[in-house]
Amino acid sequence: MVLPSDIKNNMRFSPLNSPTTFVNETARQLGLLFKFARQMNELDFAGSLSGEFRGMQDAGWSTTITAQQVFEELNERMAASPVETLAEMRIILLLYCQLSEAGGVYESLKNMMGIVENAPYNLWPFRDLVRVKQNPNRVIGPNANATFRDLAIQAQKIGMTGLSSAFENVFRDDVRNGMYHSDYILWNDGLRLRRRNGGNVTRIEYAEVSDLVGIGLAFFQTLQALRTFAVQSFDPPREIIGRFSANLPMPWTVSYDSETGAFSISGSSPGSVTSPEYLAQEAINEYLGGYVMAVFRAEGCDDIPNVDFFEHGFEPSEIDLSKNKFAELLNDVEARGLWDQREADTKNEGLLTLSPWGFSYIKDEDDLVSLIGDPEFALTFEPSEKA
Numbered sequence: 309m310v311l312p313s314d315i316k317n318n319m320r321f322s323p324l325n326s327p328t329t330f331v332n333e334t335a336r337q338l339g340l341l342f343k344f345a346r347q348m349n350e351l352d353f354a355g356s357l358s359g360e361f362r363g364m365q366d367a368g369w370s371t372t373i374t375a376q377q378v379f380e381e382l383n384e385r386m387a388a389s390p391v392e393t394l395a396e397m398r399i400i401l402l403l404y405c406q407l408s409e410a411g412g413v414y415e416s417l418k419n420m421m422g423i424v425e426n427a428p429y430n431l432w433p434f435r436d437l438v439r440v441k442q443n444p445n446r447v448i449g450p451n452a453n454a455t456f457r458d459l460a461i462q463a464q465k466i467g468m469t470g471l472s473s474a475f476e477n478v479f480r481d482d483v484r485n486g487m488y489h490s491d492y493i494l495w496n497d498g499l500r501l502r503r504r505n506g507g508n509v510t511r512i513e514y515a516e517v518s519d520l521v522g523i524g525l526a527f528f529q530t531l532q533a534l535r536t537f538a539v540q541s542f543d544p545p546r547e548i549i550g551r552f553s554a555n556l557p558m559p560w561t562v563s564y565d566s567e568t569g570a571f572s573i574s575g576s577s578p579g580s581v582t583s584p585e586y587l588a589q590e591a592i593n594e595y596l597g598g599y600v601m602a603v604f605r606a607e608g609c610d611d612i613p614n615v616d617f618f619e620h621g622f623e624p625s626e627i628d629l630s631k632n633k634f635a636e637l638l639n640d641v642e643a644r645g646l647w648d649q650r651e652a653d654t655k656n657e658g659l660l661t662l663s664p665w666g667f668s669y670i671k672d673e674d675d676l677v678s679l680i681g682d683p684e685f686a687l688t689f690e691p692s693e694k695a
Contacts, residue, residue: 327519331526331689334478337471337621338417338527339683341463342534344600345420346684347664348593351552354542354562354573355429356419357535360412375410378403379528386521394494397514401499404521405487407528408452408479416535417459424466425598429553434458453481467599470621478527480520482510530687537685539564539571549583551590556580584645588666591644595662599625602662606634612659613671620676624661641667648679 346353359372382403391397411434418433437450437458450458456475463472486492486501493500498513512520545563552560558577564570596602601624605612608631617624629637641647648666658669663679670676 327523327526328689328691330474330477331523331530332687333470333621334474334523334527335530335687335689336683337468337474338530338534339686340621340680341417341420341468341471342538343681343684344664345423346538348589348596349423349550350548351550351560351562351573352423352429353420353538355552356416356423357539358571359414359416359535371410371412375407375413375528376532378406378410379525379532382407382521383525383529386518386525397494397517400521401483401487401517404479404524405452405484407524408456408484410528411449411452411455413528413531414455414459416531418462421459421462421466421468424596424600425462426593452479452484456481464623465598467601467623467625468621469618469623473621474527477523479524483512483520526689533687534683534685540566542571549581549586551586557582557586588645589664592646592662592664592666595646596664597625600664601625602627604629604634604637604660604662606631615659615670615673615676617676619673620680622680 342353345356360370382400385396385400385403391400415433419429422428422430422433434450434455437454439448440446441448456479460472460475463469463475482501482503483492483499486499486503491502491504493502498511499517501510501512503509542562542564543566545561547559547561549557549559551557552573552575555575556579558575558579558581560573560575563572563574601617601622603624604627607628646666648663648668650665651668655669655671658671658675661668661670661676661679668679670679
């Protein structure tokens with residue numbers, strides 16, 4: 309069926325203008341998560357890069373393959389606009405919903421945030437969300453709504469408020485519900501969500517449909533690009549002394565073969581092995597206490613600067629100490645070499661702040677921006693020029 313011209317014109321996809329700021333900030337927050345997790349435990353970080361990894365591991369048995377195919381199909385259909393038929397629009401929306409359900413890929417994110425919380429690598433990171441029905445006997449995995457809600461809650465827990473907001477908004481749960489429950493209408497003025505089982509009706513203009521699909525595509529593209537960059541960074545192979553999952557600390561070799569695409573983590577140490585760098589990072593992680601950043605204040609000090617972390621997407625753990633405890637903390641930091649070594653000269657006043665790289669003093673938001681830095685692999689999306 310060829311659509312009448314008035315519907316076709318309304319269904320023409322618009323350039324990705326309004327969401328550009330959102331997708332670029334989301335890309336930045338994702339990149340920072342990768343950067344922080346790598347610093348805190350590079351071995352568990354490497355283990356998280358493959359996404360789902362359990363059960364049948366023969367060729368063609370990973371749902372991450374299908375997720376990539378769906379991304380490519382959806383990307384191709386978006387590039388071939390304008391949409392000519394209702395069927396094309398339906399396919400675009402169904403592919404969009406399928407991309408939101410790519411939980412095997414999003415397991416990487418769950419495990420990376422687990423690194424911040426000092427949790428060992430988990431083969432079943434979303435297992436707590438699984439429902440089991442006894443009659444008939446069925447195991448029902450979490451849908452996209454539950455998956456991204458869980459990711460958002462965990463991002464909030466580790467103090468990455470910007471990332472949490474991104475997870476809450478990267479896929480439209482009402483669109484997914486409408487499509488999967490046949491509770492929608494494609495009309496000449498947009499996508500109408502009827503919500504026949506309760507709630508106010510919603511109409512989404514086709515320009516906004518274009519934007520929300522573009523946001524989902526950009527999110528998936530960013531995640532895959534970050535994973536690819538991180539995997540390829542282990543070519544040539546590197547030996548890392550550290551703790552992989554619940555194992556004792558020991559030397560491990562992480563390797564990527566660019567010719568075969570093989571990615572491996574191997575170790576053969578007969579016992580525990582540590583290094584000064586490993587012990588210092590373990591101490592830093594312990595002080596962080598499950599957050600990506602923490603601030604420490606001595607009671608009675610009124611001249612500590614007030615720095616707006618939230619504006620930059622973070623909410624650090626706030627720890628107030630007596631003057632004696634604060635002095636003990638500084639002595640421990642000095643004795644164990646826990647200062648942020650990226651600083652050429654260690655400041656001795658300001659707000660004592662801890663990041664995965666160690667302790668440092670910051671005086672203002674410029675210092676905070678410098679402390680956070682940029683992702684190791686930065687992606688920037690530009691608005692489309694297509695009308």
